[in-house]
Amino acid sequence: MSDRSKKLGPRVTVSVTPGDYDTxxxxxxxxxxxxxxxxxxxxxxxxxxxxxxxxxxxxxxxERRPVAPERA
Structure with missing residues (x-):
């Protein structure tokens, strides 16, 4: 594993529209x-x-346990 991939983690490939790519x-x-x-x-x-x-x-x-009443 290269130093770069250790720093950044896994790669993801994404396709975008030509307009989004230009932006x-x-x-x-x-x-x-x-x-x-x-x-x-x-x-x-x-x-x-x-x-x-x-x-x-x-x-x-x-399923909860009953709560004991408070003593005065």
């Missing part, structure tokens, strides 16, 4: 970065906005 190139040129960097950043921002980790399932009430 990605324009954005990359404007900021003097690679198209790959723009796409990685876009994926990162999308995941930050939309990913919600799964919450642990609550145990059904019928």
């Amino acid at each position: 990605l190139n324009a954005l990359a040129d404007k900021d003097d970065v690679s198209v790959s960097w723009v796409i990685r950043r876009a994926i990162h921002e999308y995941l930050q906005r939309h990913y919600q980790p799964a919450r642990p399932l609550r145990q059904p009430a019928s």
Whole structure:
């Protein structure tokens, strides 16, 4: 495994429309970065906005232990 693949992780291949490709190139040129960097950043921002980790399932009430009443 190369140092680069260790740093970045697995590869993903995506096909885009010619118009989107031109727009990605324009954005990359404007900021003097690679198209790959723009796409990685876009994926990162999308995941930050939309990913919600799964919450642990609550145990059904019928399976919960009864709670002892509080003493005064």
